[in-house]
Amino acid sequence: MPSSAPILEEPLVRLSHLDHLWFQVAGTLCNLTCHHCFISCSPKNDSFGFLSLTTVERYLQESISHGVKEYYFTGGEPFLNPEMVPILTTTLQYGPATVLTNGTVLKDEWLTTLAEAEANSVYSLEFRVSIDGYSPETNDPIRGAGTFQRALDGLQKLVQFGFLPIITATRTWPDSEDTQILQQFTATLEGIGYQRPRIKLLPTLQIGAEETRTHGYRDSERISTEMLTDYDVSQLVCEHSRIVTDRGVHVCPILIDAPASLLGQSLKESTQPFAVTHGACYTCYQYGAICTNPSSPSGSASPRQQAATAALRETGRSKKP
Protein backbone atom coordinates (compact mmCIF):
# COMPACT_ATOMS: atom_id res chain seq x y z
CA MET A 1 0.00 0.00 0.00
CA PRO A 2 1.48 3.40 -0.90
CA SER A 3 2.46 5.40 2.12
CA SER A 4 2.47 9.15 2.45
CA ALA A 5 5.05 9.07 5.25
CA PRO A 6 8.31 10.77 4.27
CA ILE A 7 11.23 8.45 3.56
CA LEU A 8 13.88 9.21 6.14
CA GLU A 9 17.39 9.06 4.78
CA GLU A 10 19.65 6.83 6.88
CA PRO A 11 23.30 7.65 7.62
CA LEU A 12 25.07 5.02 5.51
CA VAL A 13 28.75 4.16 5.75
CA ARG A 14 30.39 2.41 2.83
CA LEU A 15 33.16 -0.19 3.30
CA SER A 16 36.08 1.53 1.55
CA HIS A 17 38.35 -1.50 1.82
CA LEU A 18 38.41 -4.52 4.13
CA ASP A 19 41.60 -3.62 6.01
CA HIS A 20 40.79 -5.41 9.27
CA LEU A 21 39.09 -8.78 9.59
CA TRP A 22 37.95 -9.68 13.10
CA PHE A 23 37.01 -13.09 14.48
CA GLN A 24 34.63 -13.54 17.44
CA VAL A 25 36.69 -16.59 18.14
CA ALA A 26 35.38 -17.39 21.62
CA GLY A 27 31.83 -16.24 20.98
CA THR A 28 30.42 -14.65 24.12
CA LEU A 29 32.01 -17.18 26.45
CA CYS A 30 34.39 -15.80 29.04
CA ASN A 31 35.81 -16.95 32.36
CA LEU A 32 35.05 -13.46 33.73
CA THR A 33 31.80 -11.50 34.02
CA CYS A 34 32.88 -7.88 33.73
CA HIS A 35 30.19 -5.38 34.69
CA HIS A 36 30.94 -3.12 31.72
CA CYS A 37 31.06 -5.77 28.97
CA PHE A 38 29.22 -4.43 25.92
CA ILE A 39 28.21 -7.93 24.81
CA SER A 40 27.64 -9.29 28.34
CA CYS A 41 30.16 -12.13 28.09
CA SER A 42 30.25 -14.65 30.93
CA PRO A 43 30.92 -18.34 31.62
CA LYS A 44 27.24 -18.98 30.84
CA ASN A 45 26.59 -16.70 27.86
CA ASP A 46 26.71 -19.05 24.87
CA SER A 47 24.58 -16.92 22.55
CA PHE A 48 27.67 -16.90 20.31
CA GLY A 49 29.91 -19.98 20.26
CA PHE A 50 33.54 -20.81 19.48
CA LEU A 51 34.89 -20.63 15.94
CA SER A 52 36.79 -23.72 14.82
CA LEU A 53 40.19 -23.60 13.15
CA THR A 54 38.50 -24.91 9.99
CA THR A 55 36.03 -22.00 9.97
CA VAL A 56 38.75 -19.45 10.62
CA GLU A 57 40.86 -20.92 7.84
CA ARG A 58 37.96 -20.72 5.40
CA TYR A 59 37.65 -16.97 6.02
CA LEU A 60 41.44 -16.47 5.98
CA GLN A 61 41.46 -18.03 2.53
CA GLU A 62 38.60 -15.83 1.36
CA SER A 63 40.33 -12.77 2.82
CA ILE A 64 43.21 -13.05 0.35
CA SER A 65 41.12 -11.88 -2.59
CA HIS A 66 39.82 -8.98 -0.46
CA GLY A 67 43.38 -7.85 0.30
CA VAL A 68 42.84 -7.88 4.07
CA LYS A 69 45.73 -6.18 5.84
CA GLU A 70 45.42 -7.37 9.48
CA TYR A 71 43.53 -9.95 11.57
CA TYR A 72 42.05 -9.45 15.06
CA PHE A 73 40.71 -12.09 17.49
CA THR A 74 38.31 -11.38 20.31
CA GLY A 75 35.61 -12.95 22.48
CA GLY A 76 34.73 -13.62 25.20
CA GLU A 77 38.11 -14.86 26.21
CA PRO A 78 39.85 -16.17 23.08
CA PHE A 79 42.07 -18.57 25.03
CA LEU A 80 39.02 -20.55 26.21
CA ASN A 81 38.82 -21.75 22.61
CA PRO A 82 40.75 -25.06 22.59
CA GLU A 83 42.05 -24.30 19.07
CA MET A 84 43.25 -20.76 19.83
CA VAL A 85 46.96 -21.50 19.57
CA PRO A 86 46.77 -23.24 16.16
CA ILE A 87 44.37 -20.51 15.00
CA LEU A 88 46.99 -17.86 15.76
CA THR A 89 49.92 -19.81 14.35
CA THR A 90 47.95 -20.43 11.15
CA THR A 91 46.94 -16.77 10.90
CA LEU A 92 50.57 -15.65 11.14
CA GLN A 93 51.13 -17.38 7.81
CA TYR A 94 48.54 -15.04 6.27
CA GLY A 95 49.24 -11.75 7.97
CA PRO A 96 49.61 -9.85 11.25
CA ALA A 97 47.48 -11.07 14.16
CA THR A 98 46.21 -9.34 17.28
CA VAL A 99 44.47 -11.17 20.11
CA LEU A 100 42.39 -9.43 22.79
CA THR A 101 42.65 -11.37 26.05
CA ASN A 102 41.99 -10.84 29.74
CA GLY A 103 45.37 -12.44 30.44
CA THR A 104 44.11 -14.72 33.19
CA VAL A 105 44.25 -18.15 31.53
CA LEU A 106 47.54 -18.06 29.60
CA LYS A 107 49.66 -21.21 29.81
CA ASP A 108 53.42 -21.45 29.39
CA GLU A 109 53.26 -24.11 26.68
CA TRP A 110 50.91 -21.95 24.59
CA LEU A 111 53.21 -18.95 24.88
CA THR A 112 56.22 -21.07 23.99
CA THR A 113 54.49 -22.15 20.77
CA LEU A 114 53.25 -18.65 19.98
CA ALA A 115 56.63 -17.01 20.62
CA GLU A 116 58.20 -19.50 18.23
CA ALA A 117 55.50 -18.91 15.60
CA GLU A 118 55.95 -15.16 15.82
CA ALA A 119 59.74 -15.46 15.56
CA ASN A 120 59.32 -17.53 12.39
CA SER A 121 56.81 -15.11 10.85
CA VAL A 122 57.49 -11.78 9.18
CA TYR A 123 54.31 -10.57 10.93
CA SER A 124 53.67 -9.23 14.43
CA LEU A 125 51.59 -11.10 16.96
CA GLU A 126 50.10 -8.48 19.25
CA PHE A 127 48.54 -9.26 22.63
CA ARG A 128 46.04 -6.76 23.97
CA VAL A 129 45.38 -7.36 27.64
CA SER A 130 42.31 -5.81 29.26
CA ILE A 131 42.85 -4.28 32.67
CA ASP A 132 40.49 -1.56 33.82
CA GLY A 133 42.36 -0.06 36.73
CA TYR A 134 45.93 0.31 37.96
CA SER A 135 45.17 -1.42 41.28
CA PRO A 136 42.88 -4.14 42.68
CA GLU A 137 40.76 -1.37 44.20
CA THR A 138 40.12 0.27 40.81
CA ASN A 139 40.03 -2.86 38.60
CA ASP A 140 38.31 -5.59 40.61
CA PRO A 141 34.95 -3.86 41.18
CA ILE A 142 34.54 -3.89 37.37
CA ARG A 143 36.25 -7.11 36.33
CA GLY A 144 35.73 -9.29 39.44
CA ALA A 145 37.51 -10.17 42.69
CA GLY A 146 41.12 -11.23 42.24
CA THR A 147 41.23 -10.40 38.51
CA PHE A 148 43.76 -7.58 38.85
CA GLN A 149 46.44 -9.86 40.25
CA ARG A 150 45.64 -12.65 37.79
CA ALA A 151 45.83 -10.28 34.79
CA LEU A 152 49.08 -8.82 36.11
CA ASP A 153 50.51 -12.32 36.41
CA GLY A 154 49.48 -12.96 32.80
CA LEU A 155 51.12 -9.73 31.66
CA GLN A 156 54.31 -10.62 33.47
CA LYS A 157 54.29 -13.99 31.76
CA LEU A 158 53.85 -12.39 28.32
CA VAL A 159 56.76 -10.03 28.99
CA GLN A 160 58.92 -12.97 30.12
CA PHE A 161 58.13 -14.75 26.86
CA GLY A 162 59.38 -11.72 24.94
CA PHE A 163 56.06 -10.12 23.96
CA LEU A 164 55.23 -6.43 24.34
CA PRO A 165 51.55 -6.57 25.34
CA ILE A 166 49.30 -3.56 24.84
CA ILE A 167 47.23 -2.85 27.94
CA THR A 168 43.73 -1.68 27.10
CA ALA A 169 41.78 0.07 29.81
CA THR A 170 38.17 1.13 29.53
CA ARG A 171 37.75 4.69 30.69
CA THR A 172 35.38 4.43 33.66
CA TRP A 173 36.66 7.78 34.91
CA PRO A 174 36.26 11.35 33.59
CA ASP A 175 38.40 12.13 30.47
CA SER A 176 40.16 14.83 32.46
CA GLU A 177 41.82 12.21 34.70
CA ASP A 178 43.51 10.38 31.78
CA THR A 179 47.02 11.77 32.33
CA GLN A 180 47.10 10.98 36.02
CA ILE A 181 45.66 7.50 35.53
CA LEU A 182 48.09 6.71 32.71
CA GLN A 183 50.96 7.63 35.04
CA GLN A 184 49.61 5.28 37.69
CA PHE A 185 49.22 2.49 35.13
CA THR A 186 52.80 3.00 33.98
CA ALA A 187 54.11 2.86 37.54
CA THR A 188 52.19 -0.36 38.24
CA LEU A 189 53.45 -2.01 35.05
CA GLU A 190 57.05 -0.95 35.61
CA GLY A 191 56.68 -2.42 39.07
CA ILE A 192 56.22 -5.89 37.58
CA GLY A 193 59.20 -5.48 35.28
CA TYR A 194 57.43 -4.19 32.17
CA GLN A 195 59.86 -1.43 31.24
CA ARG A 196 58.11 -0.05 28.15
CA PRO A 197 54.40 -0.47 28.77
CA ARG A 198 52.07 0.28 25.86
CA ILE A 199 48.65 1.50 26.96
CA LYS A 200 45.48 2.20 24.97
CA LEU A 201 42.45 3.82 26.59
CA LEU A 202 38.99 2.89 25.35
CA PRO A 203 35.64 4.59 25.83
CA THR A 204 32.81 2.68 27.50
CA LEU A 205 30.04 1.44 25.23
CA GLN A 206 26.62 1.94 26.81
CA ILE A 207 25.22 -1.42 25.75
CA GLY A 208 25.21 -4.96 27.16
CA ALA A 209 26.19 -5.18 30.82
CA GLU A 210 27.38 -1.55 30.82
CA GLU A 211 23.81 -0.42 30.19
CA THR A 212 22.87 -1.99 33.54
CA ARG A 213 26.00 -0.76 35.35
CA THR A 214 25.48 2.87 34.33
CA HIS A 215 22.96 3.79 31.65
CA GLY A 216 22.10 3.22 28.00
CA TYR A 217 22.22 5.68 25.11
CA ARG A 218 19.82 8.57 25.05
CA ASP A 219 17.64 8.96 21.95
CA SER A 220 19.64 12.07 21.03
CA GLU A 221 22.89 10.08 20.97
CA ARG A 222 22.64 8.96 17.37
CA ILE A 223 24.55 9.79 14.19
CA SER A 224 22.45 11.73 11.71
CA THR A 225 23.07 11.91 7.96
CA GLU A 226 23.95 15.55 8.38
CA MET A 227 26.63 14.70 10.97
CA LEU A 228 28.49 12.61 8.38
CA THR A 229 28.92 15.58 6.05
CA ASP A 230 32.61 16.51 6.03
CA TYR A 231 33.30 13.93 8.75
CA ASP A 232 36.31 11.62 8.23
CA VAL A 233 34.35 8.35 8.05
CA SER A 234 37.57 6.32 8.08
CA GLN A 235 37.42 6.87 11.85
CA LEU A 236 34.46 4.47 11.96
CA VAL A 237 35.26 0.78 12.35
CA CYS A 238 32.61 -0.27 9.79
CA GLU A 239 34.40 1.77 7.11
CA HIS A 240 37.33 -0.68 7.03
CA SER A 241 36.36 -3.79 9.05
CA ARG A 242 34.04 -6.78 9.36
CA ILE A 243 33.81 -9.56 11.98
CA VAL A 244 33.14 -13.28 11.65
CA THR A 245 31.02 -15.00 14.35
CA ASP A 246 29.49 -18.46 14.41
CA ARG A 247 26.39 -16.90 12.79
CA GLY A 248 28.19 -15.33 9.83
CA VAL A 249 29.79 -11.99 9.00
CA HIS A 250 28.76 -8.93 11.00
CA VAL A 251 29.51 -5.28 10.48
CA CYS A 252 31.77 -4.65 13.51
CA PRO A 253 32.91 -6.24 16.79
CA ILE A 254 30.73 -3.96 18.90
CA LEU A 255 27.30 -4.54 17.40
CA ILE A 256 27.13 -8.33 17.07
CA ASP A 257 24.09 -8.51 19.40
CA ALA A 258 22.12 -6.25 17.06
CA PRO A 259 20.20 -8.30 14.45
CA ALA A 260 20.91 -5.73 11.71
CA SER A 261 24.65 -6.29 12.15
CA LEU A 262 24.59 -9.71 10.46
CA LEU A 263 25.34 -8.97 6.81
CA GLY A 264 25.98 -12.34 5.16
CA GLN A 265 27.70 -15.70 5.33
CA SER A 266 30.80 -14.87 3.29
CA LEU A 267 33.00 -11.78 3.14
CA LYS A 268 31.81 -11.27 -0.42
CA GLU A 269 28.19 -11.10 0.78
CA SER A 270 29.04 -8.63 3.53
CA THR A 271 30.51 -5.60 1.84
CA GLN A 272 27.31 -3.56 1.61
CA PRO A 273 27.00 -0.11 3.26
CA PHE A 274 25.77 -0.05 6.85
CA ALA A 275 23.33 2.34 8.51
CA VAL A 276 25.14 3.71 11.56
CA THR A 277 21.95 4.29 13.53
CA HIS A 278 22.87 2.48 16.75
CA GLY A 279 23.78 4.15 20.02
CA ALA A 280 27.24 2.53 20.01
CA CYS A 281 27.86 4.03 16.55
CA TYR A 282 27.70 7.39 18.29
CA THR A 283 30.60 6.44 20.59
CA CYS A 284 32.61 5.21 17.60
CA TYR A 285 31.87 8.54 15.89
CA GLN A 286 32.85 10.55 18.95
CA TYR A 287 36.14 8.82 19.74
CA GLY A 288 37.26 7.38 16.41
CA ALA A 289 39.46 4.34 15.70
CA ILE A 290 38.43 2.73 18.97
CA CYS A 291 39.14 -0.88 17.95
CA THR A 292 42.47 -0.67 16.10
CA ASN A 293 46.03 -0.91 17.40
CA PRO A 294 48.04 2.29 17.89
CA SER A 295 50.37 1.16 15.06
CA SER A 296 47.44 1.11 12.62
CA PRO A 297 45.68 4.42 13.05
CA SER A 298 42.75 4.46 10.67
CA GLY A 299 42.22 7.39 8.42
CA SER A 300 44.50 10.39 8.44
CA ALA A 301 43.89 11.23 12.08
CA SER A 302 46.25 14.11 12.75
CA PRO A 303 46.45 15.65 16.22
CA ARG A 304 44.29 18.45 14.85
CA GLN A 305 41.73 15.95 13.75
CA GLN A 306 41.96 14.10 17.06
CA ALA A 307 41.36 17.39 18.82
CA ALA A 308 38.36 17.96 16.59
CA THR A 309 37.11 14.48 17.46
CA ALA A 310 37.62 15.23 21.13
CA ALA A 311 35.77 18.51 20.78
CA LEU A 312 32.84 16.79 19.23
CA ARG A 313 32.45 14.66 22.33
CA GLU A 314 31.08 17.93 23.66
CA THR A 315 29.31 19.26 20.60
CA GLY A 316 28.44 16.16 18.59
CA ARG A 317 30.12 17.23 15.35
CA SER A 318 33.53 17.02 13.66
CA LYS A 319 35.03 18.24 10.41
CA LYS A 320 37.82 17.03 8.22
CA PRO A 321 40.95 19.18 8.46
Place this chain on the structure above:
Amino acid sequence: MMSRIACLGGIYSNHLALEAALQDARKRGVDAIYCLGDLGGFGPHPDRVFPLLEEYQVQCVQGNYDDSIGHGLDDCQCGYTDPTDNYYAQISYDYTLANTSNHHRAILRDMPTQRHVSLGPFRLLLCHGSPRQVNEFLWESTTSSHFLQHLLDQYQVNLIATTHTGIKWQRQVADQSWFVNVGVLGRPENDGTTVVWYTLLEVDSSSNLKISFIPIDYDHQQLAQQMQAEGLPNEFIETIVTGWWSTCLEILPAKERLRGRY
Protein backbone atom coordinates in the same frame (compact mmCIF):
# COMPACT_ATOMS: atom_id res chain seq x y z
CA MET B 1 65.32 4.22 -20.94
CA MET B 2 66.35 4.39 -17.28
CA SER B 3 68.06 1.37 -15.73
CA ARG B 4 69.30 2.68 -12.38
CA ILE B 5 67.62 5.14 -10.03
CA ALA B 6 68.10 6.27 -6.45
CA CYS B 7 65.08 6.67 -4.15
CA LEU B 8 65.49 8.50 -0.90
CA GLY B 9 63.03 9.84 1.62
CA GLY B 10 62.47 11.25 5.09
CA ILE B 11 65.26 13.82 4.97
CA TYR B 12 63.99 15.49 8.15
CA SER B 13 66.40 18.44 7.59
CA ASN B 14 69.46 16.17 7.78
CA HIS B 15 71.35 18.12 5.12
CA LEU B 16 74.63 16.42 5.99
CA ALA B 17 73.28 12.91 5.32
CA LEU B 18 71.48 14.18 2.22
CA GLU B 19 74.68 15.56 0.74
CA ALA B 20 76.54 12.31 1.47
CA ALA B 21 73.75 10.24 -0.09
CA LEU B 22 73.55 12.42 -3.21
CA GLN B 23 77.32 12.15 -3.74
CA ASP B 24 77.09 8.38 -3.28
CA ALA B 25 74.23 8.08 -5.80
CA ARG B 26 76.07 10.19 -8.38
CA LYS B 27 79.17 8.03 -7.96
CA ARG B 28 77.04 4.97 -8.73
CA GLY B 29 75.97 6.53 -12.02
CA VAL B 30 72.23 6.75 -11.44
CA ASP B 31 69.96 8.02 -14.21
CA ALA B 32 67.77 9.97 -11.80
CA ILE B 33 67.26 10.65 -8.11
CA TYR B 34 63.82 10.74 -6.47
CA CYS B 35 62.83 11.92 -3.02
CA LEU B 36 59.64 10.46 -1.54
CA GLY B 37 58.90 13.35 0.77
CA ASP B 38 59.23 14.77 4.28
CA LEU B 39 62.07 17.18 3.65
CA GLY B 40 61.81 18.85 7.05
CA GLY B 41 61.35 17.90 10.69
CA PHE B 42 63.55 16.58 13.51
CA GLY B 43 66.86 18.10 12.34
CA PRO B 44 68.35 21.64 12.14
CA HIS B 45 68.22 24.37 9.48
CA PRO B 46 65.42 23.11 7.20
CA ASP B 47 66.36 25.56 4.42
CA ARG B 48 69.70 23.83 3.81
CA VAL B 49 68.28 20.80 2.02
CA PHE B 50 66.72 22.78 -0.84
CA PRO B 51 69.91 23.92 -2.65
CA LEU B 52 71.18 20.32 -2.55
CA LEU B 53 67.97 18.96 -4.07
CA GLU B 54 68.22 21.57 -6.80
CA GLU B 55 71.92 20.94 -7.50
CA TYR B 56 71.34 17.20 -7.99
CA GLN B 57 68.02 17.71 -9.82
CA VAL B 58 66.18 15.55 -7.33
CA GLN B 59 62.54 14.95 -8.29
CA CYS B 60 60.36 15.04 -5.19
CA VAL B 61 56.95 13.80 -4.14
CA GLN B 62 55.14 15.56 -1.34
CA GLY B 63 55.03 14.02 2.13
CA ASN B 64 52.61 14.90 4.90
CA TYR B 65 55.26 17.17 6.44
CA ASP B 66 55.77 19.04 3.17
CA ASP B 67 52.03 19.55 2.80
CA SER B 68 51.81 20.88 6.36
CA ILE B 69 54.81 23.23 6.15
CA GLY B 70 53.88 24.33 2.63
CA HIS B 71 50.39 25.30 3.71
CA GLY B 72 51.33 26.47 7.21
CA LEU B 73 49.04 23.96 8.94
CA ASP B 74 48.97 23.55 12.72
CA ASP B 75 50.77 20.19 12.85
CA CYS B 76 52.77 17.69 10.78
CA GLN B 77 49.93 15.22 10.04
CA CYS B 78 52.37 12.43 10.89
CA GLY B 79 49.47 10.30 12.09
CA TYR B 80 50.60 9.58 15.64
CA THR B 81 47.91 8.70 18.17
CA ASP B 82 49.85 8.79 21.44
CA PRO B 83 49.97 12.11 23.37
CA THR B 84 53.72 11.80 24.08
CA ASP B 85 54.47 11.00 20.44
CA ASN B 86 52.48 14.07 19.43
CA TYR B 87 54.22 16.26 22.04
CA TYR B 88 57.66 15.64 20.50
CA ALA B 89 56.33 15.77 16.94
CA GLN B 90 54.93 19.23 17.67
CA ILE B 91 58.28 20.57 18.95
CA SER B 92 60.03 19.61 15.74
CA TYR B 93 57.12 20.85 13.62
CA ASP B 94 56.99 24.28 15.24
CA TYR B 95 60.76 24.67 14.82
CA THR B 96 60.64 23.59 11.16
CA LEU B 97 57.72 25.83 10.28
CA ALA B 98 59.41 28.84 11.90
CA ASN B 99 62.68 28.18 10.05
CA THR B 100 61.52 27.39 6.51
CA SER B 101 61.56 30.35 4.12
CA ASN B 102 58.47 31.41 2.21
CA HIS B 103 60.26 30.61 -1.05
CA HIS B 104 60.89 27.04 0.06
CA ARG B 105 57.38 26.67 1.45
CA ALA B 106 56.07 27.48 -2.02
CA ILE B 107 58.24 24.67 -3.44
CA LEU B 108 56.79 22.24 -0.85
CA ARG B 109 53.24 23.27 -1.74
CA ASP B 110 53.79 22.61 -5.43
CA MET B 111 55.30 19.13 -5.24
CA PRO B 112 53.21 16.29 -6.75
CA THR B 113 51.83 13.69 -4.33
CA GLN B 114 52.85 10.73 -6.53
CA ARG B 115 55.12 10.01 -9.47
CA HIS B 116 54.82 7.26 -12.06
CA VAL B 117 58.23 6.22 -13.35
CA SER B 118 59.42 3.56 -15.82
CA LEU B 119 62.50 1.54 -14.96
CA GLY B 120 63.40 -0.85 -17.75
CA PRO B 121 60.18 -2.73 -18.53
CA PHE B 122 58.69 -2.01 -15.08
CA ARG B 123 56.12 0.54 -13.99
CA LEU B 124 56.90 2.14 -10.64
CA LEU B 125 54.69 4.24 -8.37
CA LEU B 126 56.56 6.53 -6.00
CA CYS B 127 54.60 7.94 -3.07
CA HIS B 128 55.06 8.87 0.59
CA GLY B 129 53.04 6.66 2.99
CA SER B 130 50.90 4.60 0.65
CA PRO B 131 49.26 5.31 -2.69
CA ARG B 132 45.88 5.69 -0.99
CA GLN B 133 46.87 7.85 1.97
CA VAL B 134 49.90 10.11 2.39
CA ASN B 135 50.42 9.33 6.09
CA GLU B 136 49.52 5.63 6.14
CA PHE B 137 51.99 3.53 8.12
CA LEU B 138 52.86 0.41 6.15
CA TRP B 139 55.11 -1.49 8.55
CA GLU B 140 56.75 -4.70 7.48
CA SER B 141 55.21 -6.65 10.37
CA THR B 142 51.64 -5.35 10.05
CA THR B 143 51.14 -5.38 6.28
CA SER B 144 49.98 -8.62 4.66
CA SER B 145 51.28 -9.55 1.22
CA HIS B 146 47.76 -9.79 -0.20
CA PHE B 147 47.10 -6.22 0.92
CA LEU B 148 50.21 -5.13 -1.01
CA GLN B 149 49.03 -7.13 -4.02
CA HIS B 150 45.69 -5.33 -3.79
CA LEU B 151 47.48 -1.95 -3.97
CA LEU B 152 49.70 -3.08 -6.87
CA ASP B 153 46.64 -4.30 -8.78
CA GLN B 154 44.62 -1.22 -8.02
CA TYR B 155 47.33 1.14 -9.26
CA GLN B 156 48.45 -1.23 -12.04
CA VAL B 157 52.16 -1.03 -11.31
CA ASN B 158 55.01 -3.51 -10.76
CA LEU B 159 56.50 -1.72 -7.80
CA ILE B 160 55.31 0.69 -5.13
CA ALA B 161 57.98 2.67 -3.27
CA THR B 162 57.25 4.53 -0.01
CA THR B 163 59.03 5.99 3.03
CA HIS B 164 57.15 7.61 6.03
CA THR B 165 57.64 4.91 8.70
CA GLY B 166 61.38 5.49 9.02
CA ILE B 167 62.39 1.83 8.67
CA LYS B 168 63.32 0.31 5.31
CA TRP B 169 61.96 -3.02 4.11
CA GLN B 170 61.04 -4.75 0.89
CA ARG B 171 58.98 -7.72 -0.20
CA GLN B 172 58.45 -9.41 -3.53
CA VAL B 173 54.76 -10.29 -3.45
CA ALA B 174 54.51 -12.03 -6.84
CA ASP B 175 56.43 -12.52 -10.03
CA GLN B 176 57.29 -8.97 -11.16
CA SER B 177 55.49 -7.37 -8.20
CA TRP B 178 57.37 -5.63 -5.40
CA PHE B 179 56.83 -3.27 -2.50
CA VAL B 180 59.73 -1.30 -1.07
CA ASN B 181 60.03 1.16 1.78
CA VAL B 182 63.15 3.07 0.80
CA GLY B 183 64.11 4.06 4.37
CA VAL B 184 64.93 7.56 5.57
CA LEU B 185 68.00 9.80 5.57
CA GLY B 186 66.80 11.89 8.50
CA ARG B 187 67.55 9.63 11.42
CA PRO B 188 68.93 6.14 12.06
CA GLU B 189 66.41 3.33 11.96
CA ASN B 190 66.35 2.28 15.63
CA ASP B 191 69.02 -0.39 15.30
CA GLY B 192 71.77 1.06 17.47
CA THR B 193 73.91 2.25 14.54
CA THR B 194 74.24 5.82 13.33
CA VAL B 195 74.04 5.14 9.59
CA VAL B 196 70.98 6.15 7.56
CA TRP B 197 69.65 4.54 4.37
CA TYR B 198 68.50 5.14 0.83
CA THR B 199 67.57 2.69 -1.92
CA LEU B 200 69.01 1.86 -5.31
CA LEU B 201 66.71 0.29 -7.92
CA GLU B 202 68.40 -1.30 -10.94
CA VAL B 203 67.36 -3.32 -13.96
CA ASP B 204 69.95 -5.42 -15.78
CA SER B 205 70.04 -6.37 -19.48
CA SER B 206 67.93 -9.49 -18.76
CA SER B 207 65.24 -7.31 -17.15
CA ASN B 208 65.95 -8.50 -13.63
CA LEU B 209 65.05 -5.95 -10.97
CA LYS B 210 67.48 -5.49 -8.11
CA ILE B 211 66.64 -3.61 -4.90
CA SER B 212 69.66 -2.53 -2.81
CA PHE B 213 69.59 -0.67 0.49
CA ILE B 214 72.58 1.67 0.72
CA PRO B 215 73.93 2.70 4.15
CA ILE B 216 75.17 6.27 4.48
CA ASP B 217 77.79 6.96 7.09
CA TYR B 218 77.88 10.74 7.49
CA ASP B 219 79.17 13.25 10.03
CA HIS B 220 76.45 12.65 12.61
CA GLN B 221 78.46 14.36 15.36
CA GLN B 222 78.36 17.59 13.41
CA LEU B 223 74.60 17.21 12.96
CA ALA B 224 74.23 16.66 16.71
CA GLN B 225 76.20 19.84 17.39
CA GLN B 226 74.01 21.83 15.03
CA MET B 227 70.86 20.42 16.65
CA GLN B 228 72.19 21.39 20.06
CA ALA B 229 73.03 24.90 18.89
CA GLU B 230 69.49 25.24 17.54
CA GLY B 231 68.01 24.19 20.88
CA LEU B 232 66.36 21.00 19.59
CA PRO B 233 65.41 18.41 22.23
CA ASN B 234 68.13 16.23 23.72
CA GLU B 235 65.94 13.20 22.96
CA PHE B 236 66.33 13.89 19.21
CA ILE B 237 70.09 14.37 19.52
CA GLU B 238 70.38 11.13 21.45
CA THR B 239 68.79 9.27 18.52
CA ILE B 240 71.29 10.76 16.06
CA VAL B 241 74.33 9.77 18.14
CA THR B 242 73.14 6.37 19.46
CA GLY B 243 70.96 5.04 16.65
CA TRP B 244 68.08 4.30 19.04
CA TRP B 245 64.71 6.02 18.77
CA SER B 246 63.73 7.71 22.02
CA THR B 247 60.54 9.45 20.86
CA CYS B 248 57.51 8.61 18.71
CA LEU B 249 57.68 4.98 19.79
CA GLU B 250 54.03 4.16 20.40
CA ILE B 251 53.32 4.02 16.68
CA LEU B 252 55.64 1.01 16.31
CA PRO B 253 54.14 -2.50 16.05
CA ALA B 254 55.49 -5.16 18.41
CA LYS B 255 58.12 -6.64 16.12
CA GLU B 256 59.65 -3.31 15.13
CA ARG B 257 59.46 -2.00 18.70
CA LEU B 258 61.22 -5.05 20.10
CA ARG B 259 64.23 -4.44 17.87
CA GLY B 260 64.84 -1.07 19.55
CA ARG B 261 66.13 -0.23 22.99
CA TYR B 262 63.13 1.80 24.25
